[in-house]
Amino acid sequence: MVLERVPTGIPGFDELCEGGLLRDRTYLVSGTSGSGKTIFAMQYIVNGIQMFNEPGIFVATEERPQHLREHFSVFGWDLEKLEDENMLAIVDATSTKIGLPSDEKYIDVRPFDTRSLIDQMITIQDEIGARRAALDSTTSIGFSIQDPAKFRVELLKISTTMEILGLTSLFTCEIVDSSGISRFGVENFVTEGTIVLYYTRSENVRVRSLEIFKMRGSNHSKKIHPFEITDKGIVVHSREEVYSEI
Amino acid sequence: MVLERVPTGIPGFDELCEGGLLRDRTYLVSGTSGSGKTIFAMQYIVNGIQMFNEPGIFVATEERPQHLREHFSVFGWDLEKLEDENMLAIVDATSTKIGLPSDEKYIDVRPFDTRSLIDQMITIQDEIGARRAALDSTTSIGFSIQDPAKFRVELLKISTTMEILGLTSLFTCEIVDSSGISRFGVENFVTEGTIVLYYTRSENVRVRSLEIFKMRGSNHSKKIHPFEITDKGIVVHSREEVYSEI
Amino acid sequence: MVLERVPTGIPGFDELCEGGLLRDRTYLVSGTSGSGKTIFAMQYIVNGIQMFNEPGIFVATEERPQHLREHFSVFGWDLEKLEDENMLAIVDATSTKIGLPSDEKYIDVRPFDTRSLIDQMITIQDEIGARRAALDSTTSIGFSIQDPAKFRVELLKISTTMEILGLTSLFTCEIVDSSGISRFGVENFVTEGTIVLYYTRSENVRVRSLEIFKMRGSNHSKKIHPFEITDKGIVVHSREEVYSEI
Amino acid sequence: MVLERVPTGIPGFDELCEGGLLRDRTYLVSGTSGSGKTIFAMQYIVNGIQMFNEPGIFVATEERPQHLREHFSVFGWDLEKLEDENMLAIVDATSTKIGLPSDEKYIDVRPFDTRSLIDQMITIQDEIGARRAALDSTTSIGFSIQDPAKFRVELLKISTTMEILGLTSLFTCEIVDSSGISRFGVENFVTEGTIVLYYTRSENVRVRSLEIFKMRGSNHSKKIHPFEITDKGIVVHSREEVYSEI
Amino acid sequence: MVLERVPTGIPGFDELCEGGLLRDRTYLVSGTSGSGKTIFAMQYIVNGIQMFNEPGIFVATEERPQHLREHFSVFGWDLEKLEDENMLAIVDATSTKIGLPSDEKYIDVRPFDTRSLIDQMITIQDEIGARRAALDSTTSIGFSIQDPAKFRVELLKISTTMEILGLTSLFTCEIVDSSGISRFGVENFVTEGTIVLYYTRSENVRVRSLEIFKMRGSNHSKKIHPFEITDKGIVVHSREEVYSEI
Amino acid sequence: MVLERVPTGIPGFDELCEGGLLRDRTYLVSGTSGSGKTIFAMQYIVNGIQMFNEPGIFVATEERPQHLREHFSVFGWDLEKLEDENMLAIVDATSTKIGLPSDEKYIDVRPFDTRSLIDQMITIQDEIGARRAALDSTTSIGFSIQDPAKFRVELLKISTTMEILGLTSLFTCEIVDSSGISRFGVENFVTEGTIVLYYTRSENVRVRSLEIFKMRGSNHSKKIHPFEITDKGIVVHSREEVYSEI
Numbered sequence A, B, C, D, E, F: 001m002v003l004e005r006v007p008t009g010i011p012g013f014d015e016l017c018e019g020g021l022l023r024d025r026t027y028l029v030s031g032t033s034g035s036g037k038t039i040f041a042m043q044y045i046v047n048g049i050q051m052f053n054e055p056g057i058f059v060a061t062e063e064r065p066q067h068l069r070e071h072f073s074v075f076g077w078d079l080e081k082l083e084d085e086n087m088l089a090i091v092d093a094t095s096t097k098i099g100l101p102s103d104e105k106y107i108d109v110r111p112f113d114t115r116s117l118i119d120q121m122i123t124i125q126d127e128i129g130a131r132r133a134a135l136d137s138t139t140s141i142g143f144s145i146q147d148p149a150k151f152r153v154e155l156l157k158i159s160t161t162m163e164i165l166g167l168t169s170l171f172t173c174e175i176v177d178s179s180g181i182s183r184f185g186v187e188n189f190v191t192e193g194t195i196v197l198y199y200t201r202s203e204n205v206r207v208r209s210l211e212i213f214k215m216r217g218s219n220h221s222k223k224i225h226p227f228e229i230t231d232k233g234i235v236v237h238s239r240e241e242v243y244s245e246i
């Protein structure tokens, strides 16, 4: 039995893990604030559409969709166009939380409710038949649920639904420092693997690097690889390694 | 699509981030006590008025407006004059908290109430049509709300209102040491970027430096740059770098 | 009196502990996320069946049985076949937790209930007469019980039941870092020994190693031995030692 | 506008901060147990009376006034005489707390009550027209209030009252180690600056030193200066610096 | 007055403390999991019977008596025989806790109840007239009581009862790392001394060592001595010392 | 005004602090378990009686009086004789706490009650007219009160009563490690000074040393001095210093 791989299309990444993620699994992308998690997640979705013809869903709990569209235009990604083509759905899980109206097509009710998010994903699936999804980020959901045990169960519901809907997904997770791999200590329990993004100082300069920390069923790289955010998005230097202290 | 930049006018700073902040976003200015957060925030507002003709709002939750006026006179900034010209509004969110009368024009009721602050900002907008705002500091609001999850939601309401009112804003945040980038671990979740001010010891002398830790949609400097507080306010040495341990 | 040993069959491991585990005892396998606990536990069960003709039970609280079957096929282990032969029972203690149907033969009800798990194990024993068991992992049970003192009592019930049913068992435990040997500080109180799996950085590469930290009644190796995950599963280098900092 | 300075009269100190404290502000004097906070505060008050003819109020929450009088006699300060001359008022905020009678003129009721302390200060002002005050220490008030958010508000009331009464004040704060600058993390939020007293080991000997950590509106020294407790009280060596690790 | 000493009979130990423990006192044996606490405690009891003709009581809260009998047979100790001779009583304080039947003669009811344990010890004293006792371990009692202050009082009751019954006793305590000397911070308050067992890494090998940390009324060794677990039990190398970092 | 000094009579100690403690004050003696606090406190009381003819009270909350008498006989101190001569009163604040009868003359009721302890001290004062007292230790009182703020108030009541009764006192405090100077962070707030006893490792041997950390109104030694526990009790080497890391 050979397991099916879903390539991220992020330059340099897939060759670190036997060609990509496992089909129908959920993975955690952890990193401190500003480490590149949102870019990584969106690039995975955009590549899915543009390179592999797989529609994608992006659930945004932190950045308002309009900001996402603006920020990602600098990488040459025209999200609005992809949305118009019914290849991309951005779920606005931010605006209504604060009692303000949202112009978005897909909005998530207030306060956070797993059931309604799941219903909405099912509806979207009917419309666009997505194969990939990203939830950015689990951390703000964690803040609203607070109890780690309950948070774990809710994430488990979401990840299982995604798997059942035939989605290969990324969950982002904002950690406070690089000493742990998840914020609330439970996010890695509902996912099949963990990718950690580092943004560390080397003398007076910040350096970005990345590690596949865990990936079930995969003989992945065990090294830490530098990456850059270029004007085309993330580029991983898979042949290079980071030797300095993380 | 080219994103509009709002220059801070702080010498040496804007060239670290493609010309300034993104229009209609909110940024976090974090630092330990005495690191220069209040000066940074006020200089951004004053420069907006004097250099770019953009009126500004300064919400003071810690220092009484009269003290602000006195302290900043040493930098040659005549806040009273700017207020008289209807270019600057200082919201006194300190005085009434302690049951004492305030002579200020704009006062915020007691205890802290997001709704009333938002109403007041809408009123002020009618009067002066501000383009910039500063909230100094989020930390005392955090103390009065206490629950981090609730604090995050209230900050989210304020920042979203500011963005909707067309304000490009700075939120200050007082951290206890430089190991984290926010006090309650949630402030960076409602902002589009984080600027960290350091005040660290190098042998027996304190040195000031600054880092753009995160700025969405921006190819900012990844270095740590020294700055000084001169008799004209903050001056960033954008060409120099700090090599020592932070 | 010579104590009976149960060999794990994991290459290189049994010679570290006088030939294997003690019959009818429960042992803890601790390690951080991705350290190889699930592989270790399943290899112990599979070897029991294939090398020693001892049927086994695998209680899965984290990975869905179907994923386990897929992931372990890469090591050439055909779990489905072993299940069909009535030599292996996989208890699905994951699916129903989230309100979704399970196709599995052995499912555990929701929410976690020690009594029902114990009943199910008794039923399975009637059917397959197992001699080995693995519970992967105790940690998700700990999350749902939360109170460490109560968690300890529930684990004690399970381990004692297993011993009474004539099962020699492994409990896995996911720790956050390698400074402790259990997650909730109580798991090692219900087991007769602790095996710790390390996944640590040596310069820019992760290295796997293993230590028998405690094994009652056994004169075990006191060293730390490197191991690898090969295409046949775990191989311990019992003659080699790890000198670097753990 | 030139801001008025209030000299402490402590040898070597005022030259570190443009001549002294700012008139009508409150400052924090932080330090570990035994670092010299009480001596610093009392010397500021005594100097005010003897060198600048400014009457002073000393609120003692920890040491009984009679002990203060005895301890400070070794520095040649005759507190009783200054009290008789109506230049000094010592508020006994310790005795009644424990249900014992106090012979003191100014006593604070039990348990700690901000309102009554404020009333008392207003009364004292009528009698002696003080210009300086010291509250030694905020920490025991913090213990009785416990909730940091509430403690902050109470301190804010006291400091604002003092400023309105025309008092330039010092608040002492006992920290546990020198890693933070306040005990409950809020004391520095109600004050205009922080002076930290260090009592650290250099080999087998304790050394005293001092730093002006923050002083709003002031271009203060950024160095750490050694000081001694002599038979005339504190003497700061403003020209010397401490290079060793704090 | 010369204080009466109770020799443990553990090779090399008694010479470290003027000949042994003080008669009718209780001592704490602390150590991490696997450090040898249970072996130390049982060897003290077995030696009491075989070398000094003093009957002993062993209260087992963690390991089932049957396991104890099996594990200790490897050291040549025939516990069953000693029990038959009415020289040893093993109190099973584990089995009933989890609702399973116990075949043991002396069982302790569920949940843990100090009063009933005390009653049982009084009964046993009638039957065997013990002079030594061991409670292995206090830590599981701590888990069931939880509140440290209450735990301290219960331990105090047990230790005082033991002293009044004329028993010289050892209490074991499982600590998480070697930075403290007790688990809940109170165990050392009910005992007259503390013996710490270390199980530390020296390069890639674990080394065992032991320190008499405190022994009231005794001029004990202040060094750390290595020990081994041989096929005859613990042997302390009283003339050797451990120099490396613990 | 020259402050009256109360010599401890402990060889080498008084010369470190201008001749002794200040009359009618309370001092804290802090140290880890086994550091020598109880011996220090009892030696101070015994010396008071034998060298300065000052009767003393010893409040024992941890060690039973009979044990104290036995342990201290090795230093040649005949406590029973001193009690018979009405020069020493030992208050048994341990026995009754656990529901067991006490033969002691002075017993403290259960549970700990400040009022009753104070009453008892007043009664004892009538009988023996003590000038010195020791409370060994504050820590077990802290455990029973638990709330640090309440604990502080109770200690304040006891210390103030002692001062009013004309007693110069020592309070002992058991700290967990040498990084703080008190256990609950409040004990030093009710005392006039702190003496810290260290019991630290230098290579493989424990070394005892002592520091006067704070002593109000005193120009004390600022060094760390080694001490020994000899067969006559504590002897401080006041001319020697400890250079190694504490």
Ligand SMILES: Nc1ncnc2c1ncn2[C@@H]1O[C@H](COP(=O)(O)OP(=O)(O)O)[C@@H](O)[C@H]1O
Pocket (backbone or CB within 6 Å): A031, A032, A033, A034, A035, A036, A037, A038, A039, A040, A074, A075, A229, A230, A231, B213, B214, B215, B216, B217, B218, B219, B220
């Ligand atoms: N055009 C760009 N060129 C280079 N770096 C960029 C660009 N746009 C954004 N970045 C970097 O990406 C960071 C934001 O990445 P993001 O994925 O939002 O982080 P996270 O989601 O982990 O907080 C910014 O702080 C900036 O450093």
Ligand SMILES: Nc1ncnc2c1ncn2[C@@H]1O[C@H](COP(=O)(O)OP(=O)(O)O)[C@@H](O)[C@H]1O
Pocket (backbone or CB within 6 Å): B031, B032, B033, B034, B035, B036, B037, B038, B039, B040, B074, B075, B229, B230, B231, D213, D214, D215, D216, D217, D218, D219, D220
């Ligand atoms: N005129 C000045 N010249 C130089 N430094 C000054 C001047 N005025 C204030 N400062 C410095 O600025 C600090 C206060 O900065 P501020 O912005 O209030 O800090 P924060 O808000 O981060 O606590 C003072 O502690 C002082 O070190």
Ligand SMILES: Nc1ncnc2c1ncn2[C@@H]1O[C@H](COP(=O)(O)OP(=O)(O)O)[C@@H](O)[C@H]1O
Pocket (backbone or CB within 6 Å): A213, A214, A215, A216, A217, A218, A219, A220, C031, C032, C033, C034, C035, C036, C037, C038, C039, C040, C074, C075, C229, C230, C231
């Ligand atoms: N075929 C393989 N070859 C090499 N390594 C593998 C293979 N399959 C899985 N792994 C490694 O095993 C890890 C998962 O091990 P697992 O036992 O699930 O960890 P744990 O249960 O401790 O979290 C993966 O992260 C990967 O590093």
Ligand SMILES: Nc1ncnc2c1ncn2[C@@H]1O[C@H](COP(=O)(O)OP(=O)(O)O)[C@@H](O)[C@H]1O
Pocket (backbone or CB within 6 Å): D031, D032, D033, D034, D035, D036, D037, D038, D039, D040, D074, D075, D229, D230, D231, F213, F214, F215, F216, F217, F218, F219, F220
């Ligand atoms: N006459 C003196 N000479 C030298 N040092 C003294 C003298 N009197 C007191 N001290 C020192 O001052 C310390 C007390 O200072 P204090 O201001 O009470 O400390 P704090 O209030 O910070 O706890 C004493 O511990 C002692 O070291």
Ligand SMILES: Nc1ncnc2c1ncn2[C@@H]1O[C@H](COP(=O)(O)OP(=O)(O)O)[C@@H](O)[C@H]1O
Pocket (backbone or CB within 6 Å): C213, C214, C215, C216, C217, C218, C219, C220, E031, E032, E033, E034, E035, E036, E037, E038, E039, E040, E074, E229, E230, E231
């Ligand atoms: N026959 C033996 N030879 C050598 N070491 C042994 C033997 N039996 C047990 N041990 C060691 O003793 C340890 C268990 O000691 P134990 O007293 O139960 O520890 P603790 O009670 O401190 O957790 C085992 O982990 C093993 O390392």
Ligand SMILES: Nc1ncnc2c1ncn2[C@@H]1O[C@H](COP(=O)(O)OP(=O)(O)O)[C@@H](O)[C@H]1O
Pocket (backbone or CB within 6 Å): E213, E214, E215, E216, E217, E218, E219, E220, F031, F032, F033, F034, F035, F036, F037, F038, F039, F040, F074, F075, F229, F230, F231
């Ligand atoms: N006769 C003695 N000779 C030397 N040291 C002794 C003697 N008696 C007791 N000790 C030491 O004193 C320690 C107990 O001191 P103690 O004052 O009870 O400590 P604490 O009260 O700080 O816990 C013992 O652990 C032992 O090291």
Ligand SMILES: [Mg+2]
Pocket (backbone or CB within 6 Å): A037, A038, A039, A062, A136
């Ligand atoms: Mg993001």
Ligand SMILES: [Mg+2]
Pocket (backbone or CB within 6 Å): B037, B038, B039, B062, B136
């Ligand atoms: Mg400020």
Ligand SMILES: [Mg+2]
Pocket (backbone or CB within 6 Å): C037, C038, C039, C062, C136, C137
């Ligand atoms: Mg696993």
Ligand SMILES: [Mg+2]
Pocket (backbone or CB within 6 Å): D037, D038, D039, D062, D136, D137
């Ligand atoms: Mg003081």
Ligand SMILES: [Mg+2]
Pocket (backbone or CB within 6 Å): E037, E038, E039, E062, E136, E137
């Ligand atoms: Mg044990």
Ligand SMILES: [Mg+2]
Pocket (backbone or CB within 6 Å): F037, F038, F039, F062, F136, F137
């Ligand atoms: Mg003691």
